[in-house]
Amino acid sequence: MGDEAFHQAPTPEARRRPSVLIADDSAEQRWTLRLALSMMGFDVREAADGRELFWALEELSRVGSPEPSLVIADVYMPSYDGLEVLEAWKDTMAGRAVIFITAFPDSVVSRRIESLGAELLPKPFSLRAFSECVRSSLRRARAPS
């Protein structure tokens, strides 16, 4: 699946749109989420594993831009898992929404996700559940607690 089309945005005409960072080790999963998110009107950036996610967040902490306002991360990924990375950049993530997707949310993982103030979306999910989760977590992140 090293196809070009998997790595470029399905809709290129993007201007000042809210952006999302997707971290997942499956290229097919990233491509699908990218498609779904761009249909919902988001700009999408990708990270292919924990290491890429780490450096993306590191850059974010230096630049200090408000976007991406949402990070969607797989829990289990090669090199570092999504939870580890997002726990490490907890301060940078203040005011941003985080959604974790995983196929087997056990109690330890759920508790860690909860303590990060993030959402958990268990796989497999429907498109409706996904967009619902994206909207609600963005709403929650914007509303001052």
Next chain:
Amino acid sequence: MRAELAPARPSAVVIERLNRTTAVPLALVASLLIGLGDFATGVEVAFTLLYIFPIALGTWFRGRAFGNTLAAISAVLSAADELAWRVQHHMHLHPWSMLWNHGGSLGIFVLCVEVLRRLRAYVESERQSRQLAVEQLRHAERLNVIGKLAAGIAHELGTPLNVIATNAELVDAEQAPPELVHRCCRLIIDQSERMASIIRQLLDFGRRGGSDRQTTDLGAVIESTVRLLEPLARKRHVELTVALPKEPIIVSVNHLELGQVLSNLALNAVQAMPKGGRSLVELRRDSERGHPVAVLSVSDEGTGIRPEDVPRVFDPFFTTKGVGEGTGLGLAVAYGIVADHGGRVSVATEWGRGSRFDVILPLPYKTSATLPTV
């Protein structure tokens, strides 16, 4: 480093040393007790001990009632013995003294029966609780394996299923741009195929029965399997070399399953060398704790296995390969098949230098070098 999957047994050397250190004090204590017993009771305790031995054995193996019967018979016998001796030597009969002596003996015998009975009960309860603990441990281990398997299945199937569902929904709701619909469908097909292949592998994992065993020349199995793998190895610039012993090694195995073991190991070897290299498949005779074994080693010059990953390499769904390259079932399947054949798999690896997997299969003591014509 080296990871052996056979449970470690307490060394015979340790037991021998323990025996040597306990034997002398035990003998001293026994002599002292006999001397004290003689002194205190006036009965020949050493002689009495001769009776105690069968009484102890009887109690241990047949229980308390049997032991008490033996004790009574022994007391009567020893009394009769003294009586006969006194009559023979025309000595005075001292009924009270004899009653004291042999009554004392009987007391010691009955005491011995009671001690042995309690000891036996204690050992039995220890053994039972140990067995229970082992049983519970096995159960926990089984649950652990099932848990891991379930988590692995959820992870392996969850992602493609999710991709399929989302793409199908996007197409169905006509949300996907028309030029991408075809790609969405392609993705659905690819991911379905991936799921089907995972399910097939899972079935392979569960379907091992070892039912179809035949007398097989291991060398022939190796050669035919390696021939199948050669095109793939060449594509990856890996040179597969086979080294077989002069005399064929003939064992009763399921040759299809053993071929699968070898192909799983060799495939790992090839995939561990992304820049190419050499991999050696070697078969040799060896002996392990005095038993003849056949050792099939597959070694590579690849990346090796991280020390922290070594204990997990045979776990189902454990993989360090990228997504889509491995499901983490190959080594688990190989390990299961070899275990079914009464053997084991061991791994020796050095991070950055390469790995060697040894499949160790027990051989019958007399191996005939001739293969019956089929």
